[in-house]
Amino acid sequence: MSAAVKTYHHGDLRNAMIVAAAELIEESGSLGFSMADAARRAGVSTAAPYRHFRDKEALLDAVAQLGFFGLSESARRVRDAEAEGSIEAIIAIGKNYISYVTTKAAFYDLMWGDIGARAFEAESFDRKAAGFYVLVDTVRAYFKAQALSQVNVLDLSIKLWAMVHGFSAIAMSGKLPHFHPDADVPAMMEAATRSFMRGVIAEQRNSH
Amino acid sequence: MSAAVKTYHHGDLRNAMIVAAAELIEESGSLGFSMADAARRAGVSTAAPYRHFRDKEALLDAVAQLGFFGLSESARRVRDAEAEGSIEAIIAIGKNYISYVTTKAAFYDLMWGDIGARAFEAESFDRKAAGFYVLVDTVRAYFKAQALSQVNVLDLSIKLWAMVHGFSAIAMSGKLPHFHPDADVPAMMEAATRSFMRGVIAEQRNSH
DNA sequence: ACATCTATGTTAGAGATACTAACATTCCTT
DNA sequence: AAGGAATGTTAGTATCTCTAACATAGATGT
Numbered sequence: 001m002s003a004a005v006k007t008y009h010h011g012d013l014r015n016a017m018i019v020a021a022a023e024l025i026e027e028s029g030s031l032g033f034s035m036a037d038a039a040r041r042a043g044v045s046t047a048a049p050y051r052h053f054r055d056k057e058a059l060l061d062a063v064a065q066l067g068f069f070g071l072s073e074s075a076r077r078v079r080d081a082e083a084e085g086s087i088e089a090i091i092a093i094g095k096n097y098i099s100y101v102t103t104k105a106a107f108y109d110l111m112w113g114d115i116g117a118r119a120f121e122a123e124s125f126d127r128k129a130a131g132f133y134v135l136v137d138t139v140r141a142y143f144k145a146q147a148l149s150q151v152n153v154l155d156l157s158i159k160l161w162a163m164v165h166g167f168s169a170i171a172m173s174g175k176l177p178h179f180h181p182d183a184d185v186p187a188m189m190e191a192a193t194r195s196f197m198r199g200v201i202a203e204q205r206n207s208h
Numbered sequence: 209m210s211a212a213v214k215t216y217h218h219g220d221l222r223n224a225m226i227v228a229a230a231e232l233i234e235e236s237g238s239l240g241f242s243m244a245d246a247a248r249r250a251g252v253s254t255a256a257p258y259r260h261f262r263d264k265e266a267l268l269d270a271v272a273q274l275g276f277f278g279l280s281e282s283a284r285r286v287r288d289a290e291a292e293g294s295i296e297a298i299i300a301i302g303k304n305y306i307s308y309v310t311t312k313a314a315f316y317d318l319m320w321g322d323i324g325a326r327a328f329e330a331e332s333f334d335r336k337a338a339g340f341y342v343l344v345d346t347v348r349a350y351f352k353a354q355a356l357s358q359v360n361v362l363d364l365s366i367k368l369w370a371m372v373h374g375f376s377a378i379a380m381s382g383k384l385p386h387f388h389p390d391a392d393v394p395a396m397m398e399a400a401t402r403s404f405m406r407g408v409i410a411e412q413r414n415s416h
Numbered sequence: 417a418c419a420t421c422t423a424t425g426t427t428a429g430a431g432a433t434a435c436t437a438a439c440a441t442t443c444c445t446t
Numbered sequence: 447a448a449g450g451a452a453t454g455t456t457a458g459t460a461t462c463t464c465t466a467a468c469a470t471a472g473a474t475g476t
Contacts, residue, residue, distance in 0.1 A: 113316075158384070165377055170373060179340060179362070199406035
């Protein structure tokens with residue numbers, strides 16, 4: 001179907017609504033987002049979207065899912081560009097996380113606010129959680145390369161995730177310049193990650 | 209003015225609106241919050257609040273400020289209950305942060321989402337940022353006690369803040385049980401903080 | 417091919433909301 | 447005590463979410 005031809009049936013309204021919503025949210029934030037706006041942008045009546053989404057929240061949920069999908073895809077990509085088992089691979093995932101969250105700040109609310117919490121209850125958990133398992137695999141590869149098999153990889157991955165997430169949230173919130181005008185968040189995250197890993201490895205070696 | 213007497217003028221509508229909004233948000237989240245609901249709860253017409261708040265966002269902003277104020281007050285309290293210069297004081301601030309964010313989850317959106325970012329632009333920055341400086345002071349006391357004067361306290365405080373914030377955000381989001389059913393977030397934060405500090409101190413000692 | 421069923425649009429409309437304008441009452445200053 | 451400033455009220459506009467009833471087009475079975 002050509003874009004110029006106007007048919008009674010849109011053809012792919014579900015996806016068109018998700019795209020329109022994502023665009024609108026990127027332009028004006030998630031707070032003032034309206035279903036009607038997105039419908040207009042998709043070129044349909046304001047009632048049409050309700051054939052595809054139970055309510056406004058369901059659409060926002062779908063947008064949040066898209067956010068998680070994009071995050072895990074990009075994580076995989078940047079990780080694969082680094083040497084397997086290197087700490088650089090872990091740091092690359094973290095830097096990508098910061099970059100993703102800060103450049104798509106409007107999605108952050110959806111992914112981590114009220115909507116985001118519900119987004120993880122749904123059946124499509126696997127796709128949304130994929131990014132975390134990219135990190136887990138990368139951490140596992142690192143400790144394998146370090147010949148430290150007794151480390152709890154899951155536990156450590158969550159800690160690394162928390163650190164990176166914290167830097168991302170702080171960077172995105174815009175609060176940091178008030179405290180530290182010249183702060184380079186990715187560099188701080190990298191330094192903190194290296195300090196943390198150094199401490200973890202020291203603890204491991206000491207426990208023998 | 210007794211609570212039972214109904215006067216034409218409310219007397220303290222500005223604060224009553226903030227309280228009503230905070231209650232409603234705690235009950236039903238910030239997404240579906242309406243100015244009209246809060247006005248009804250405060251016992252005034254739906255137009256009255258506009259004498260005190262330019263728009264809905266201004267009210268939510270005020271609620272977010274209240275959240276920051278409560279956080280910094282409780283941080284000071286728990287810090288003062290620990291020995292000065294101890295790492296326990298730092299960890300106590302972190303545990304309080306996690307507890308505060310997770311028990312007042314509805315405020316999180318306001319403090320860290322779209323609204324929260326704007327809340328820091330305002331003139332009342334000092335009050336909202338007070339919590340961070342409680343942490344900075346505590347970190348400074350710790351390194352003084354450790355006789356490590358060359359540490360960048362501000363830099364380190366931001367890193368600790370990021371870590372704790374990350375654990376809080378993850379705990380609050382409800383996503384963690386999907387990955388690690390038995391996760392004890394405060395304990396993980398404490399362990400991560402100790403690992404991190406160990407790494408930092410090792411780096412300091414090595415640099416001589 | 418053809419009829420029919422189902423999916424997916426449309427218009428109309430109810431109910432609620434954000435916010436404004438015009439008016440009313442009370443407080444506060446002089 | 448008078449009058450202006452502050453802070454309420456009612457009424458109203460524009461908009462939004464979501465539903466109901468109806469229209470059209472694709473898909474399916476014979």
